Amino acid sequence: MNRESMTITVQFWSYFRELAGIHGGDFEVVPGGTVSDLLDAVSLRHPDLAPMRPCALVAVGVEYAFPEQVLQPGDEVSLFPPVQGG
């Protein structure tokens, strides 16, 4: 991590993990960056996930997050498709 960015850990769930081919990873986002900025970085590294973005759900920790939500250093973000319990 350099002074111009912060590291955000992302975990993929369900078939997003299969599309990415990996369980997750660390992504660099500028300080003050948002969930939307993070999704840009994820789409760039994992192009197969990019088409899923309109339906993707995002959580910071164990709470749902919105695209404009500002991320904090050390945030753990989860990215997953619509849920299907029951």
Add this chain to the structure above:
Amino acid sequence: MKRSILLTADPIDEPALTAGRSVSATAGAVVCFTGCVRNREAERPLVALEYEAFPAMAIRQFERLLVQAEERWPLESVDVVHRTGLVRAGEASVWIRVVSSHRAEALAACGWILDEMKRVVPIWKRPIWEPVANP
């Protein structure tokens, strides 16, 4: 309101769940719902569903739902059990029990919790299809 939430890879033992929970003298309605895996999906034979959960978030989101349910209806207790892992056709994947003074709120709350669970609780399922026989 009493509440319990369990995610488990073990089969849902409905008789044991029911036997292990008493109801108060003021409870006029006990609604139990069991969701089971069907053996067909869109006319295609299905062997099982494999459930995956994001456990910490699933528990948190269930907790939020049960708090909201308590705010909407006067409930005595809600218990939720949801399976993870491989659930074969015919087996239970989810079990919900709602206890209240009257049936209307118990039935309404049970249906609402199920609907909201399918919207916000991070659990996913992958179908295991029956192999297609070669001609």
